[in-house]
């Protein structure tokens with residue numbers, strides 16, 4: 052469903068990760084690990100097509116990818132239900148998918164509340180519920196559990212497990228253990244871009260190099 056070969060990704064024109072190769076098949080989850088600033092977000096953004104790769108190849112159908120970023124991406128003046136209806140219409144999904152999304156993230160009691168009046172955790176639950184109305188197979192998830200309490204983390208983990216069981220796949224940047232028994236953990240530290248003096252395309256000096 053997704054494969055990368057010798058993939059190099061950059062922020063601000065400077066390579067942060069180089070030579071990343073991976074494959075992801077149906078039912079599989081990949082957990083990206085590495086210290087702050089290493090490039091996990093950058094890798095997910097590049098896979099999602101939000102920025103170009105610096106080098107390497109990606110094999111994936113863009114129409115199968117759904118990206119959930121750090122930001123919840125909810126529309127503040129729309130209610131919870133209106134937000135999901137909006138996204139469902141964008142992705143060609145119907146009421147059944149919306150009902151499943153509400154149930155998955157326990158949002159049924161909040162359907163009429165404007166998103167701007169949700170708590171941080173509720174907003175994040177709505178942001179994650181959007182995934183369930185995309186109908187897309189490969190979920191790209193950047194720190195999906197930020198602001199979630201333990202119960203909501205459990206709901207989200209269950210949603211991801213159902214997605215995998217139904218033939219979907221997921222790449223997650225997360226520092227916590229979601230209990231995805233079948234997930235493969237990929238430590239990105241060995242792919243940190245080398246500075247030009249070492250033959251690489253990197254060069255930023257920041258916390259990733261300390």
Ligand SMILES: Nc1ncnc2c1ncn2[C@@H]1O[C@H](COP(=O)(O)OP(=O)(O)OP(=O)(O)O)[C@@H](O)[C@H]1O
Nearest residue numbers: 062063067086087088089090091092093094257259
């Ligand atoms: N817009 C930008 N312009 C230039 N550099 C950036 C930009 N955004 C991020 N960076 C830098 O790119 C590097 C990789 O950042 P990225 O957000 O991908 O790391 P991360 O591994 O996801 O970190 P974290 O675990 O803290 O979320 C960092 O050194 C960061 O400071």
